[in-house]
Amino acid sequence: MIGLPMTVPAPGLPARVRIHEVGARDGLQNEKSAVPTEVKAEFVRRLAGAGLTTIEATSFVHPKWVPQLADAEQLFPLLADVDAALPVLVPNERGLDRALALGATRIAVFGSATETFASRNLNRTVAESLAMFEPVVARAREGGAHVRGYLSMCFGDPWEGAVPVHQVVSVAKALLDLGCDELSLGDTIGVATPGHVQALLSALNEAGVTTDRIGVHFHDTYGQALSNTLAALQHGVTTVDASAGGLGGCPYAKSATGNLATEDLVWMLDGLGIETGVDLAALTATSVWMAEQLGRPSPSRTVRALSHKE
Ligand code: MG
Numbered sequence: 001m002i003g004l005p006m007t008v009p010a011p012g013l014p015a016r017v018r019i020h021e022v023g024a025r026d027g028l029q030n031e032k033s034a035v036p037t038e039v040k041a042e043f044v045r046r047l048a049g050a051g052l053t054t055i056e057a058t059s060f061v062h063p064k065w066v067p068q069l070a071d072a073e074q075l076f077p078l079l080a081d082v083d084a085a086l087p088v089l090v091p092n093e094r095g096l097d098r099a100l101a102l103g104a105t106r107i108a109v110f111g112s113a114t115e116t117f118a119s120r121n122l123n124r125t126v127a128e129s130l131a132m133f134e135p136v137v138a139r140a141r142e143g144g145a146h147v148r149g150y151l152s153m154c155f156g157d158p159w160e161g162a163v164p165v166h167q168v169v170s171v172a173k174a175l176l177d178l179g180c181d182e183l184s185l186g187d188t189i190g191v192a193t194p195g196h197v198q199a200l201l202s203a204l205n206e207a208g209v210t211t212d213r214i215g216v217h218f219h220d221t222y223g224q225a226l227s228n229t230l231a232a233l234q235h236g237v238t239t240v241d242a243s244a245g246g247l248g249g250c251p252y253a254k255s256a257t258g259n260l261a262t263e264d265l266v267w268m269l270d271g272l273g274i275e276t277g278v279d280l281a282a283l284t285a286t287s288v289w290m291a292e293q294l295g296r297p298s299p300s301r302t303v304r305a306l307s308h309k310e
Pocket of ligand 1: 026217219248259
């Protein structure tokens with residue numbers, strides 16, 4: 001059994017990539033059944049133990065909308081001893097208040113590049129959602145918190161189809177103008193292809209957004225997540241979102257299946273000699289354990305290959 005890829009570096013790639021692990025939030029929020037709080041805490045601890053340094057822990061969204069993460073108040077204090085940055089999603093000022101009260105120092109807001117998704121997911125227009133985020137971002141920054149701005153539907157929208165690059169750039173700029181420290185460009189339905197990724201990144205650069213403020217969030221719905229990641233790395237991106245074991249999709253876009261699995265990403269980055277600090281064997285063991293908790297196998301091909309018993 002081969003446990004690691006052979007390392008063969010390729011030119012024009014970063015030396016190091018920071019993985020923004022989203023399994024505990026983006027992954028678990030899409031599970032049908034609620035995972036016990038202590039299992040979530042153990043999941044985050046194991047992810048940190050495997051070397052992940054940024055682990056999005058939960059969401060302070062109203063429990064009515066995401067009942068799977070209704071235990072954010074109970075979970076977050078259990079993570080006080082975890083040696084990793086633990087960003088949390090906050091949808092609005094109420095969510096921010098709840099997160100700050102528990103000592104969160106990194107928050108994320110979740111915007112949309114398209115009107116239809118903004119309407120369906122946020123019940124607002126894009127402009128109204130930006131207005132809602134404005135005090136959230138301002139108050140978070142006043143409190144010294146780091147703010148990530150998720151931008152969903154950057155490459156395609158299930159209701160609107162193709163999303164024009166200039167439209168994405170416009171909303172991305174608006175999120176940064178509010179004060180977001182970094183952006184995460186989401187391919188929420190997984191339709192992006194590498195040239196499209198590079199075209200969007202170039203357009204953002206031309207609009208004055210530097211690549212060091214951009215992360216990418218790909219879904220593997222059409223099998224493109226790693227190709228798109230490589231294209232982003234070639235452009236200079238060094239922050240990549242991924243979900244341990246490939247947990248999760250998007251509850252508001254039924255066609256979206258499969259976050260990029262962290263193990264699949266680490267296999268590629270290890271092979272390229274790009275540092276992540278992640279121990280692939282420990283991460284895989286974590287996802288195998290989590291799959292047992294969830295009662296179904298991990299969709300990650302690397303997890304399946306590495307955990308296959310002869
Ligand atoms: Mg996702």
